[in-house]
Amino acid sequence: MTVTVPAPTGTTPSGARRTPPPEPEDLELLLLIRHFELTLLRLFEAGELSGTTHTCLGQEYIPVALSRLLGDDDFVLSNHRGHGHFLARHAEPYGLLAEIMGREGALCAGVGGSQHVYHRHFLSTGVQGESLPVATGVALALKGTGALACAYIGDGTWGEGAVYEALNMAQLWRVPLLVVVEHNGIAQSTPTAAQMSGRVAARAAAFDVLHHRVTSLEVGEIRTELAPLVAMVRQDSRPLVVEFATHRAGPHSKGDDTRSPEEIALAAAHDWYDRYARLFPEPFARIDRERRELVERIAAEVTARPPSAWERP
Amino acid sequence: MTRVSEHLNHALHDLMETDPDVHLLGEDVSDPYGGAFKVTRGLSTRFGDRVRSTPLSEGAIAGVGAGLALAGRKAIVEIMFADFVALAFDQIVNFAAKSTAMYGRPVPIPLVVRCPSGGNRGYGPTHSQSPQKHFIGVPGLSLFEMTPFHDAGELFARMFALGRPCLFFEDKVLYTRRMYEGGVVDDLFRYEVAGDVARVRLDGVAEPDCAIVVHGGMVHRALDAMRVLLLEDDIACELLVPARLHPLPELPGLERARHVCVVEDGSEGGTWGAEVARVLHPRLWSSLRRPITLLSAADSVIPAAPHLEREVLVQSARIRDAIVEALS
Known part of the structure; x- marks a missing residue:
């Protein structure tokens, strides 16, 4: 079942003149996440970070748009690409960076790292598809309270059988589950066309699960579009799949982008960052500088902290 | 019942x-x-x-x-x-x-x-x-x-x-067997439960010839073997049944047994019994007279036909034979 809503007003990257200006708070959050992610890549290059990290460059607007549609009692489940999801949920960049760097003040003592964070109704974990059955269980517990479980997945996640087992149960049992699909057209290095037959909408429809596709890149517009649907998830207690047509402007993890220059250029053309810089130079330049400097201070401060301590169970 | x-x-x-x-x-x-x-x-x-x-x-x-x-x-x-x-x-x-x-x-x-x-x-x-x-x-x-x-x-x-x-x-x-009650297994054996471990003993035998460690599903086959060992081979056994399999709880009384045997229905290789033996060997090293006997199901799929299935899984006769052989 696909919900039909009026076409968004300013959806294409070229449709610049119709782009509404973002609210300052949204721009601040977008740019905080952008500079947080860029800083991680820089720290990696400098040898300051270990392991791996997956940045959400180009996709920041999705959790920012959703942030005001979610309440304190809602439970967010995130995935390997979860820094933006977290920062849009909790304004705690120091704790998150400390977690990623294994420093004092880490959200999870440095045990979880980039992909495994559990903090105040936000939980990320690193196995694809695993979170959807868990989210269904959380939603079952929340059913009737007005709160919902929100799970972020990617287009690649749809290769996992757990997704279908969970969607089936979520619809059968009518649980308030919001599945956010960040369809960026690529699973690590494999284009969606090479790993997915059919469409997400048809797969949701197979389970009678409500599906809605978002093509807008504008935070305010997305919110207006989704608010009644998210309210329906709560009030009617039912699952909803919201599929964002988005673009991954950066590599899968660090320097592992094997896409052609044309493909990378296409993703970059959809990036909100350059467009906002061009369209709204005044607030953008100032907020951009402020957030960049803030993240630089955070990185300097956290890097100087002693290592995190963990009391092993 | x-x-x-x-x-x-x-x-x-x-x-x-x-x-x-x-x-x-x-x-x-x-x-x-x-x-x-x-x-x-x-x-x-x-x-x-x-x-x-x-x-x-x-x-x-x-x-x-x-x-x-x-x-x-x-x-x-x-x-x-x-x-x-x-x-x-x-x-x-x-x-x-x-x-x-x-x-x-x-x-x-x-x-x-x-x-x-x-x-x-x-x-x-x-x-x-x-x-x-x-x-x-x-x-x-x-x-x-x-x-x-x-x-x-x-x-x-x-x-x-x-x-x-x-x-x-x-x-x-x-599922179809009865729960034991009142500390009595049958005419020969008595039991007590202390924490996670049930212990089945012969009255008056403080130093058994063999202590058998099993998981719950193996209890009746072990008891059948213990009865025959006692009546026909004059070998007195006691049985330890931990309800917690991992991590393994402290198993009481093993120092006083002449031999220890672990029996399970999992297939051979990387078994629960091997883990039990790993835990017990350092503890019992000074009192062990021979290696702990490990019995498990064969390295095989489990056949459907009863006569084939019996051969693969551990039966009471195999427990008896193994203990007789170990103590001979």
Whole structure:
């Protein structure tokens, strides 16, 4: 079942003149996440970070748009690409960076790292598809309270059988589950066309699960579009799949982008960052500088902290 | 006389009655069917939505149980046949067990996954396994098994009190057997339960020739062997049955036995018994007179035809022969 809503007003990257200006708070959050992610890549290059990290460059607007549609009692489940999801949920960049760097003040003592964070109704974990059955269980517990479980997945996640087992149960049992699909057209290095037959909408429809596709890149517009649907998830207690047509402007993890220059250029053309810089130079330049400097201070401060301590169970 | 399946059923009724946070999920668990082995009979009628018959989705059932647990409830998940728990391996190992520790602080995941296990019922290769060994040594995961000596209600309370996911194996051959009561097994043997371990002894024998360690499903075959060993071979054995299989609880009295034998129905290779021996060897090294005897099912699939199945699984005659040989 696909919900039909009026076409968004300013959806294409070229449709610049119709782009509404973002609210300052949204721009601040977008740019905080952008500079947080860029800083991680820089720290990696400098040898300051270990392991791996997956940045959400180009996709920041999705959790920012959703942030005001979610309440304190809602439970967010995130995935390997979860820094933006977290920062849009909790304004705690120091704790998150400390977690990623294994420093004092880490959200999870440095045990979880980039992909495994559990903090105040936000939980990320690193196995694809695993979170959807868990989210269904959380939603079952929340059913009737007005709160919902929100799970972020990617287009690649749809290769996992757990997704279908969970969607089936979520619809059968009518649980308030919001599945956010960040369809960026690529699973690590494999284009969606090479790993997915059919469409997400048809797969949701197979389970009678409500599906809605978002093509807008504008935070305010997305919110207006989704608010009644998210309210329906709560009030009617039912699952909803919201599929964002988005673009991954950066590599899968660090320097592992094997896409052609044309493909990378296409993703970059959809990036909100350059467009906002061009369209709204005044607030953008100032907020951009402020957030960049803030993240630089955070990185300097956290890097100087002693290592995190963990009391092993 | 209470059969083990009835005893488990009563324990679940009591648990759900006294703790409104407990939910139960599994395939065909609702009335009037009440589960493939009738262990959940009456629960859905009495407790409504807290009991759910699920689609055939073992992985997601375990995940939903973990999600309920994460959200502050307690979940019991029934896997219809323990063989199918392989389908839930990711949720149990990578989510439920790891999540208790990987967020840097203890995260309670009160989840019990019930697994009807074991063979000797002619169900064939995919419905007869004892897969305990595949879950040994998973950080954050505890393994328990029903025995005819332990109160199931106390075991459920104990597993939930851990705040960590537990697998609870119930050997299918136990379902129709009776629960032992009053410290008496039969005319020869007496038993006592201390914590996680049941101990079966001959009256007046303080230093047995052999101490046998088994999981719950192996109890009756071990007892049959012990009777024959005593009456025909003049070998006095005692039996230790831990309800917690991993981590292994302290097993009492082994220093006084002339020999130790561990028997299990899992297939050879990387076994629970080998883990028991690993724990016991350093402790008993100075008193052991010979290596601990390990008996397990053959390195084989479990055939359906009864005459073939008997050959693969451990039977009482094999236990007797092995102990006679070890002590000769």
